[in-house]
Amino acid sequence: MSPRRIDPTLATALLEAAARLLAEEGAAGLTTRRLAAAVGASTTAVYTHFGGMDNLVRAMVHEGFARLHRRMSTVRATSDAVADVMALGYAYRANSLDHPQLYQVMFGSAALGGFALSEGDRQHGKYTLQPLVDAVARATEQGRFRAGDPLLVAQNMWIALHGLVSLELGGYLIDPYDADVCFEAQLRSLMAGAGDDYEATAASLARARRRRSPRA
Amino acid sequence: MSPRRIDPTLATALLEAAARLLAEEGAAGLTTRRLAAAVGASTTAVYTHFGGMDNLVRAMVHEGFARLHRRMSTVRATSDAVADVMALGYAYRANSLDHPQLYQVMFGSAALGGFALSEGDRQHGKYTLQPLVDAVARATEQGRFRAGDPLLVAQNMWIALHGLVSLELGGYLIDPYDADVCFEAQLRSLMAGAGDDYEATAASLARARRRRSPRA
DNA sequence: GCGGTTACGTAACAGCGTTACTTCATCGAA
DNA sequence: TTCGATGAAGTAACGCTGTTACGTAACCGC
Numbered sequence: 001m002s003p004r005r006i007d008p009t010l011a012t013a014l015l016e017a018a019a020r021l022l023a024e025e026g027a028a029g030l031t032t033r034r035l036a037a038a039v040g041a042s043t044t045a046v047y048t049h050f051g052g053m054d055n056l057v058r059a060m061v062h063e064g065f066a067r068l069h070r071r072m073s074t075v076r077a078t079s080d081a082v083a084d085v086m087a088l089g090y091a092y093r094a095n096s097l098d099h100p101q102l103y104q105v106m107f108g109s110a111a112l113g114g115f116a117l118s119e120g121d122r123q124h125g126k127y128t129l130q131p132l133v134d135a136v137a138r139a140t141e142q143g144r145f146r147a148g149d150p151l152l153v154a155q156n157m158w159i160a161l162h163g164l165v166s167l168e169l170g171g172y173l174i175d176p177y178d179a180d181v182c183f184e185a186q187l188r189s190l191m192a193g194a195g196d197d198y199e200a201t202a203a204s205l206a207r208a209r210r211r212r213s214p215r216a
Numbered sequence: 217m218s219p220r221r222i223d224p225t226l227a228t229a230l231l232e233a234a235a236r237l238l239a240e241e242g243a244a245g246l247t248t249r250r251l252a253a254a255v256g257a258s259t260t261a262v263y264t265h266f267g268g269m270d271n272l273v274r275a276m277v278h279e280g281f282a283r284l285h286r287r288m289s290t291v292r293a294t295s296d297a298v299a300d301v302m303a304l305g306y307a308y309r310a311n312s313l314d315h316p317q318l319y320q321v322m323f324g325s326a327a328l329g330g331f332a333l334s335e336g337d338r339q340h341g342k343y344t345l346q347p348l349v350d351a352v353a354r355a356t357e358q359g360r361f362r363a364g365d366p367l368l369v370a371q372n373m374w375i376a377l378h379g380l381v382s383l384e385l386g387g388y389l390i391d392p393y394d395a396d397v398c399f400e401a402q403l404r405s406l407m408a409g410a411g412d413d414y415e416a417t418a419a420s421l422a423r424a425r426r427r428r429s430p431r432a
Numbered sequence: 433g434c435g436g437t438t439a440c441g442t443a444a445c446a447g448c449g450t451t452a453c454t455t456c457a458t459c460g461a462a
Numbered sequence: 463t464t465c466g467a468t469g470a471a472g473t474a475a476c477g478c479t480g481t482t483a484c485g486t487a488a489c490c491g492c
Contacts, residue, residue, distance in 0.1 A: 010439085010440090031478085031479065031480080032479080032480060032481085033478085033479080033480090041440075041441090042440065042441050042442080043441095043480085043481085044439085044440065044441065044442090044481090044482085045439085045440070045441095046480090046481095047480095047481075047482080048438085048439055048440070049439090052480080052481080053480065053481090104324075107382070107383070107386060107388070108320075108382075108386040117386075117387065117388075122387070122388060122390060125388060126391060146414070151391070151392070151393070152393050152397070152398070152401055153405075155389075155391070155393060155398060156398060156401055156402045156405055159376065159379040159380045159383055159389075159398060159402065160372075160375065160376040160379050160402070161379070162379040162382065162383060163375040163376050163377070163378040163379020163380070163382065164375045164379070166323070166324075166378065166379065166382055167323070167375055167378060170323060170324040170333075171333065171338070172323070172333075172338060172341060173371075173375075174338060175342060175367075175371070176367070177367070177368050177371060181368070182368070182371060182372060182375060185368055185372055186372045186375065186376070188409075189369075189372055189406070189409035189410065190405070190409060191409075192408060192409045192410075192411070193404075193405035193406060193407075193408045193409030194405065194408075195408070195414070198362070198411070226470090226471090247447080247448065247449085248448075248449060248450085249447075249448075249449090257471075257472090258471065258472050258473080259449080259450085259472095260450090260451085260470090260471065260472065260473090261470085261471070261472095262449090262450095263449095263450075263451080264469085264470055264471070265470090268449080268450080269449065269450090
């Protein structure tokens with residue numbers, strides 16, 4: 001086949017095709033050859049533009065973190081900071097469920113060609129967590145959470161949220177209690193663990209639930 | 217090479233070699249050919265004994281769950297049920313850190329040839345959680361935890377623990393707070409979230425810490 | 433118009449899981 | 463004691479993977 005001079009940037013086409021392949025067929029379906037076929041190019045395109053499959057995956061992961069951050073940023077601060085924290089939890093989980101395969105790649109739950117996050121990638125993840133840290137700080141100022149470092153509290157909430165999403169996506173939550181039940185129970189437990197009054201959390205949870213974004 | 221009639225059971229030799237390969241070189245190092253070379257056999261040995269790579273992995277995962285259950289079962293019930301719960305948390309994390317690669321395979325954090333847990337495998341995981349459910353039930357009876365279904369409470373604790381271990385093994389917990397700090401902070405938060413008095417938890421945590429098993 | 437750079441395709445290499453097909457050792461029965 | 467069956471092992475191949483050496487064609491600055 002003769003060389004083609006069609007796409008303005010084959011790189012973006014590759015990224016879009018990779019995202020589609022990953023979403024539709026999972027990590028196993030994302031191969032250089034299928035990628036090349038999807039954009040009508042050769043497998044070497046991946047190497048000229050990204051230097052290898054792992055760098056392409058890294059670019060996708062960066063985009064995933066950016067989207068997660070965008071999604072978290074849509075949660076506005078209100079006078080009920082605890083509701084804000086839980087609204088962020090809803091946003092986090094909703095984003096993960098909208099892009100399950102990408103989430104599993106982002107957090108290592110799907111090995112993709114020996115891909116591993118670099119130090120810089122982790123800084124990206126830290127940045128993503130910032131809206132939650134802010135909300136926790138405000139909840140602490142409002143006296144709902146007991147005194148403590150908002151970063152540590154937020155990190156522990158994120159850890160628990162990740163555990164839930166990770167096990168939910170892996171299909172480990174079945175039993176009598178499915179992921180929805182576990183999620184709301186965990187939100188209440190997390191707020192109580194941070195110092196909020198158990199009953200006060202219930203009212204905030206109702207507010208947070210009303211603020212759920214309809215779709216990504 | 218002529219056929220060999222050496223091993224009493226090549227199946228167990230394969231499993232042992234697989235465990236060693238996985239532990240020493242990670243999921244990427246566990247291939248049929250390297251496995252065959254490790255036991256001095258051909259790749260077809262995997263198929264005659266396990267019917268495929270994924271079934272061999274499944275056998276390893278079952279062994280991993282069994283070992284986790286054994287480890288959890290070494291935590292004895294005491295008069296301080298909250299300390300028991302946290303001691304189980306220590307045991308869970310210690311077992312995971314002793315077998316990090318296996319843990320990541322067990323919970324899907326390392327794709328191994330399209331391996332996926334079956335319904336029966338999940339029942340196995342449920343069985344593993346039982347010691348924690350019992351401890352939570354006793355903490356509830358002792359009035360330390362607020363009234364609620366021990367299974368749901370235990371499941372949420374497990375979810376949070378998995379989140380921590382998963383992110384720790386993936387190298388996501390750096391920052392000012394490393395995994396050790398996050399772990400103990402999370403234990404306190406979890407107990408408080410379940411209804412325990414925040415200060416009472418501190419004393420129980422000290423007891424649980426003293427009970428840590430030295431090694432696997 | 434021309435030379436250098438860059439982007440791309442072709443073809444190949446090594447390695448992967450998997451699977452016919454063959455060989456050989458063992459065991460039970462006549 | 464010999465014979466047939468069973469089953470476990472090896473050999474070789476298929477199709478797939480990521481990756482790379484090499485050739486070629488298009489673009490860009492002069």
